[in-house]
Amino acid sequence: MEIKNRFGTITVHMPSRPPTPEEERRLYAVLVECLIEKKAAPEHGQNSRENQAEQAVAV
Structure with missing residues (x-):
């Protein structure tokens, strides 16, 4: 599978x-x-990279 962006x-x-x-x-x-x-991006909190990735995976 290839993803182009x-x-x-x-x-x-x-x-x-x-x-x-x-x-x-x-x-x-x-x-x-x-x-x-x-x-x-902040390291902690609602807009952190880790939280953004978790939110995207949870969808």
């Missing part, structure tokens, strides 16, 4: 076996982190 192309190679729920969650968290625009 303004920063370039991200290629994702799926494993030969189905992912576990934990592996799938981590994969989507990494993809979301790659797609969040890089800008200054």
